[in-house]
Amino acid sequence: MFTVPVLDVKSDPLDVLLTAIGYRLSMLADSDSDSEEFESLLADRKVIIEFASKEADIARYFSFDNGDFTQHSGHADNADLTISFKDSITGVKLLTKGSLPAFMTAVQEGNLSIEGDYSLMMWFNKLAKHIVPTIPEELKPYITRAKPYAYKAQQFAGHWIGVAKHKLGK
Incomplete structure (x- = not known):
């Protein structure tokens, strides 16, 4: 596996997907979004969510700070929520499915572990609905x-x- 230094992204599929999600969230946070719902989700939130793969030593975290958003490669020092996938492919499948029940099933099957504030899963799920633009x-x-x-x-x-x-x- 190699790292693209300019983007600080590894060639691992989970890291690539998380980077793309991070760039999209960054675009949404920086734009004058037409969505009041998206803006209200970011307002008055100071949260760090980390995604990781146990097998591939991949980690990336998203930092939300009162409407501002940043993403970072590596492990967070003090994440409010950490989601660790069994491996990168499991992470990609679950994130692209976008189903909260699928996450809970993966936890029961041991393919995913969650540490921290579980309510942030619900919050991030609401936020994630804005990542894929809707077609008029x-x-x-x-x-x-x-x-x-x-x-x-x-x-x-x-x-x-x-x-x-x-x-x-x-």
Whole structure:
């Protein structure tokens, strides 16, 4: 595994995902968000949430401080909530699923451990709903029409990448 020094991110899938989530939260916190709900979630909060992988020695923490947000690589000195996944892939699957019941099931199965204030899980879950931007209703028909073309382009690109690899001997 290697680290990209400019971004301070490891090539581990969990660290990449957490970094992307952190950058999105940073964008939302810095923008003049139209969402009063998002702004109210950040207001009057001073919280540090750490995510880690036990197997891969990956850790990243998010710091929320009265509307300001920062992310850091490594372990937090005093996290209010620490979520430790059994391994990076388990972390990626659970975070991309975005289901609080899936987290609780993972705790029962021993794939996840949680230390600290459990109520912050509920708070972060509400916050996470804002990470993926919603597509405006008026644009959805265009996206539906574009999907078959995107699929064809993906197949075309895959074919020519295979040809190039064969020709280059890779």
